[in-house]
Amino acid sequence: MTEAEIRKLASEILSDIAPETDPAALAGGSDIRAALDIDSMDFLNFIIALNKRTGVAIPEEDYPKLFTMDGVVAYLAGSA
């Protein structure tokens, strides 16, 4: 998976969770949770979807690494 593909996938998933937002326009370093106003349930759903779509196991202690779009890309690219 390329970084662009990961970014696109993550944006799609977040679009489903926060339909009125434009996750693709997120600054790479901003906190997704704050920027999109998503709560822990939404974030868990984000992790669940990422896990299903990429097959990457994301242990709970790694959650903080996925709080930004850059972090998501780095984490998934590094795990793939």
Added chain:
Amino acid sequence: MPSLGADMESGKLVQWLVKPGSAVKKGDVVAVVETYKGAFEIDIFEDGVVSELCAKEGEELPVGALLARIAAPGEEPAVPAKAAEEEPKVPIKKPAALKPAPAKAAPVPRPSPVPSRGRTKISPVARRRAGELGIDPDMLNGTGIDGSVTLADVELAAAKGMSAKAPSPAAAPAVRRTGFDPDQMRQAIATAMARSKREIPHYYLSSTIDMSRPLAWMEAFNRERRPEERLLPAVLFLKATALALREHPQLNGFWENNRFRPADGIHIGWAIALRGGGLIAPAIHEVDRYALPSLMEALRDLVARARGGGIRGSEMMDPTFTVTSLGERGAESAFGVIYPPQVAIMGFGRTVVRPWVVDGDVTARPLVTASLAADHRASDGHAGGLFLSAVDRFLQEPVSL
């Protein structure tokens, strides 16, 4: 038309999901109803066969209006085409309106949209006219003598229902959160909360709970599991609250008719903020009977449906207690406003790491502030304090949750 909360006056029947002759059983979704809170799936409380669909798709109907008739299993279902033509009533022995929670069939009582006055007084002509119109007069607000429901009340209810236009093609039930109207929801929240603060003498208590044990247990639990099987602290809060309510039933129920009526089950309304503003608090039924993994599943499902459409009518009708949890980005404590006619609301703030004294030593611990707002008419602070202690006690024994 079921009452999906004390603030609902009418709803629009968007779609029938059954036809005359369809066999239905308790829990089946039979229709989609839309209110300003969005579209809700109306589930049924009785087994039987749909004998007549009385309401038309697209019709706006007052709470209590007749939607359909269900013949009990084994009864001869009415032939719907003829039923409409024949003047004499179709001999259905036990016509059951699709109204929510008839006391005998529903698992739990339902807060009525008007304060219960015991037997509703209905004038003879109002009752007759309501029968003709298929409106349940018990559900109407009486403006007549002694609070009786009058002909004018029935006609008004009917007029509201009649004013609905034909359904627009866009109003298909699959559409996410159709009908959601932030302005109207704001208005309804304003009304309900103002009523709460006007009528309910709230008292407030809070306790700080050390979350290290429950969180450590949860992390261990989650570590072995795939993301979709993992728990959130929210379910620990929910379950601990439910178990504490078992010990303190005076907080679980309704203030009606100047007295407290305990609920038959622990159906916790979970406050869910909606994107675009507003919130709803649909219930998870019998929370105390769930194991944590299935409760997590139920909660995730509930939140998804609250935001995406598909909340069941039964989930809106009968919360007996409300929990609001601010999550990981919220404030540190939440003192809620009770949703009438409930008598208490529990708030969990954000879990924060703070200094804490354990065995004489100051140590960093994850702490959460649990707050109770309760109706002083129904309970006293002592009971509320014991309840908070019980919540803490259950949280400290996560294995037992």
Added chain:
Amino acid sequence: MNDRSAREGMNRMTYREACRHAIRDALINDARTFLMGEDVGLYGGCYAVSKGLLDEFGPERIRDTPLAEGAFVGAGIGAAMAGLRPIVEIMTCNFSLLALDQIMNNAATIPHMSGGQFAVPLVIRMATGAGRQLAAQHSHSLEGWFAHIPGLKVLAPGTVEDARYMLKAALADPNPVLIFEHIVLYNAEGELDPDVMEVDIARAKMRRPGRDVSILAYGNSLPKALAAAETLAEEGIDAEVVDLRVLRPLDNATIFETVARTRRCVIVDEGWKSGSISAEIAARLSEELFFELDAPIRRICSREAPVPYAAHMEEAALPQTAQIADAARNLVKPR
């Protein structure tokens, strides 16, 4: 126009004068008619209804009787059976109790027991009601009692027009007819419609149309009901007032029609509430019209006590306009 004004002036009269005109007409138009009763001749009638009639018609047709109600009512029944058209005056209705056997067992019964061979075309006029400080023995409203009796017709004129023309219809009726003239109304004035020369004695009559509530009244309660309706109108409540007029046989059709339309009903009855004509009407409404009612039926009746003498007590004991308005208002716009 001038001609009509002149006629209108001539047609303005009191209830008492209307009663007198009615008797005079009857005496002029039918040689079989005569008036008999206590003090109707020389004294001119206890309430001066027959004043001047003795001079005009002579003692054969204006007959003073002994103080013996049983005797002169009985004589009236006999005269009626024999083909005359007597008008018997009983001074006030409390005295009618002395003639009750004649009225009930003879007048009301003979046409039935004779298989229709004997008609009793008798008219008995009596003064009824309270409000003139005549105390407990002379303030009864017994019309409801008589309305219990099959074979009688019972009339209660509440307007000058009815006082003027009901007698004619009563005399034309082959049955014994009782006319209850209210003592407070004798001084009431009204304008007669020159185009109306007769009234029926079969139907109740709507005196004021309205949509929100029906007020049923008769006799001296009628003006009170009309006054209450005016008060209510200022508050935006549109009350219909129906003059019952004929207490037996009750005009079910008119009563049911108005109440079915307004769906609310206040009955005003100067009689005592227990076993009264208002009780009968309320019962019929609940029997026949239950599913049309939008509110309980209300009754405004006299207090269940002998009518007091003292003016303020008497006023408190009788149905009054404010009570009627309160009852109707509460049915329409409960507080």
